[in-house]
Amino acid sequence: MSMFNNECADRAAQTALQLVTLERARQVTVKGYDFHHDDEHDRGQLAIAAAAYLLPLWLNPDVAFVENNGLSVLPVIDFIEQHTFGPFERHDGDYSETNVQVDLRVETLITGVALGLAEIERLLRLKSAMEANS
Template identity: 30%
Template sequence: MTSIILLGVSCAIGGYLIGVFIGVKRAIKAEERADRYLLAILDLDRWCGHPSPAARIIAKHLMVVGEGDPLNAGTPCGEEPCTVMGLREQLTRLQRLQPRALPRAVGVIKNDPVLHGWHMQPLVPWETIGANALLYNSPPAEKANGLDAAARDVLAERRRQQDVEGWTLEHDDEHVSGEISALAAFYAMPPAARDWDASSTGYGETLGEAMLPPDWRAKPGDRREELKKAGALILAEIERLDRIAAHQEGEDA
């Protein structure tokens, strides 16, 4: 009986130690992966001899958001010095390959390196607070608001077309002859051009009438409202083409 108890205790301890070992091994692997991403992003070991705190924060951020495993920003070019400009280039390359990996950070990095001894170095040391600003700061509000409002209005119009007008995905998929693009073009074209003579086309007396698909009716409004509708319709047509491409890829697979 005592032997059985001792055997059970030994198995329990062994299982616990194995679990600890596996956990430590996983932690080491995660840390190694973070270091690889860290060096791919900044490669600051060529500059100061060891990875900087800022680089480690960026690497760990990538691990948290789940972009670490496939991440490969490419090895920095040999002629790229460890300077602010070199960092800007590496971040730009990273954002181009992995758009979701980092917030847009180019505007946060200082642009002017200073000569320090025989090499260039950033104006401000890369400390933790600087890395946090790099990762999370947003563009100036006055620059972002105009774009955000325009994009928000186009998306809202697209949603209205679906919910109110009945322009569902199924509806859009039935129109394969450019009707959606034609209506978008009607809204986007200069209003005066809609009255150009187009009787020779046989589709209508004016260019605007000739452009509209049969039985389709535009609802003119002020210029911004029309451009918003055009943007939403163009978005709808792009989505339709993407669905066709995805379907064809599925059939070819």
């Protein structure tokens, strides 16, 4: 049985959406990751970065990829920095669920969801442009 009631769950969902919206606005206004910037990343970089933030580090700490006709293995954070638009800031904890660890994980997840939102926005702009040109 959950320790939360429906009202608490509803409030958490609303807060989560607000936090993601605020993070996306911060990415645009503070970091300069506006639609011009995002549209330059048309090879899945935004989705890759989002996925890296969303996955717990213990799940997949390394990534294998083909480079110069050979297989290379890098820590996922280094791979993201080299293949997207690093530097990559990530907060993972030991999942002991202390307040600090939960806060850091929530912050990381919010960043990942906001990056996913940026990719959705980019794809919707692309679709709109394609429809306008057909």
